[in-house]
Amino acid sequence: MPVPHTEDPWTRVTSLRGFPADELISTLQKSVRRGLLENALLVAREMYESSGELEEVMWSRLLVMSCEDVGSGAFTEPVVVDSLYRMHERLPRGNGDRWLFAVHAVRFLAGRTKDRTTDELAQWTVHVLGSGERLPEIPDYALDMHTRRGQEMGRDITHFLTEGSKVDNELPGRDTSYRERLLAILGAG
Template identity: 55%
Template sequence: MTVPHYQQDPWTRVRTVHDLPADEVISALQKEIRRGNTENAALLAYEMMLTSAELEAFMWQRLQVISVEDVGFGNVNAPLLINTLFEMHSRFPRPRGDRYLFAIQAVRILCRSEKERGADELLNWMMTAVEQEGLRPKIPDYALDMHTRRGQEMGRGREHFINEASQVAPEVADRDTTYRERWLKLLQGDE
């Protein structure tokens, strides 16, 4: 028999400093950030910080996850900003008030950021498809180049690499191809 998630989650057995269920505070923080409700999200973060060092540490983990899971391409700098604020906060000892500024700013950034959940949706689709449908990755032909055993056995060298294996998409429009062209010219001179 599978043990229900709530019986496995230690936060279901913790109450916050103001006697709120910690698991509900954690859940509400993420849901309020998803909806851009800054004031209540900040209050929830503050509740976590006041409660304990452990709940504060877990809050920072959630903020980092939220920056990728819920914000994603909406603000690609969010993970960098949240990590920077996390690093800054760690220089201030608990329970010094200035320490809490960094988390509040992190909440504000996440609440105001545009959001998209593409990474989480892709991960969950993959996990489900691998488990339920046996989905496996494919090795495309263009990956068989001079860096692989099969590519070497096929005689694929640097020219195949530059013409096929090193293609990028989407490619920057009007990029400088000076050195690519020079390299190709040198490779063609080797033949």
């Protein structure tokens, strides 16, 4: 849920050219979502020039957007944006090259395929758990040598290798020879 405007400190801040900071923050995100690169860059630059604090908010929004708004299915967007953020930190404020990392991040995000599934999943879990509509389930296969109940049930490494470490969507043709060798060693012991 959004912070009430009376509690949001950015509602009381204006940028270098007189824009309300909360509106710049919102416009940055909405422009990236819509792929409006030039406006997103103008807003980002206004934030960047206004203050170190507003520059930091710009980066925090870009980092959130990399998870919340974009997705190619490869899940690499957060890694790229975080890497650009870390590179920008190596240059002091006032160094002209520092801005390039923000430009690249905005350009990257604005041009990406958009996918809000992660944000929708985040909101769904908060709502169904908070309302009590859905609660976590602890299945029998989770009770293994790593849990108190699993240990009390006598579940050991063999149980873990045959049940607790099972995976779905396994890499086809993966090398299972070490698993088989482990099970043979445990069976012989």
